[in-house]
Amino acid sequence: MKRREARERALQALFQMELNEMTAEQAITNVMDEEEDDYVKKLVFGVSEHKQELDQKIEAHLENWKLDRLNKVDLSILRVGAFEMLYLEDVPDRVSLNESIEIAKVYSDEKAGKFINGVLANIAQND
DSSP, X not given: OOHHHHHHHHHHHHHHHHHSOOOHHHHHXXXXXXXXXXXHXXXXXXXXXXXXXXXXXXXXXXXXXXXXXXXXXXXXXXXXXXXXXXXXXXXXXXHHHHHHHHHHHHHSOTTHHHHHHHHHHHHHHHO
């Protein structure tokens, strides 16, 4: 599985966890076909484990917004991107940023790409 698809699957799992009371394992099972993917697991478990710190970083870089006002898709995209940038040394910040923007274009509205870019670019520069 390519990393883009793994990121999309992780987004889907995290979104399900945000809306429903389910474990990371249940959400991963829901979004995966037959195959397992270690990168999906790394993202979902990593975001789950560091959710509080990620949310603090994201909220610190929101301008005129509160975390609880963000739509759940954008919040999940931000969490995945921030997790990659802050915790995965083998993924360049620019790659995480660009992938997050592209995924936002598919799963969110037309304004989401610029919004995601602004928040994650600030995290990359300041953290």
